[in-house]
Amino acid sequence: MNDIELYNESIFENIKHKDENGNEYWEARELQTVLEYSQWRRFNSVIEKAIISCKLSGINVLEHFANVGKVLKGANNSTKILDDYKLSR
Numbered sequence: 001m002n003d004i005e006l007y008n009e010s011i012f013e014n015i016k017h018k019d020e021n022g023n024e025y026w027e028a029r030e031l032q033t034v035l036e037y038s039q040w041r042r043f044n045s046v047i048e049k050a051i052i053s054c055k056l057s058g059i060n061v062l063e064h065f066a067n068v069g070k071v072l073k074g075a076n077n078s079t080k081i082l083d084d085y086k087l088s089r
């Protein structure tokens with residue numbers, strides 16, 4: 001493995017999560033930053049295309065793309081829910 005491959009691998013390993021069953025996943029909004037997408041809508045469209053590809057390939061989409069939301073707290077105790085995904089390998 002060359003230095004670039006090791007660097008890229010460590011970036012993805014650093015943002016990897018594990019669920020209660022030990023399954024690895026990545027949060028789409030964290031990947032958005034790592035992959036240098038400045039806007040969620042652009043990265044979300046890439047995810048939507050990947051979901052379509054999985055469906056067309058007969059892959060169970062729900063096993064790889066769990067739609068989750070993040071709650072952001074703002075001023076005056078206001079809250080906003082941001083779309084996000086848990087993504088598997």
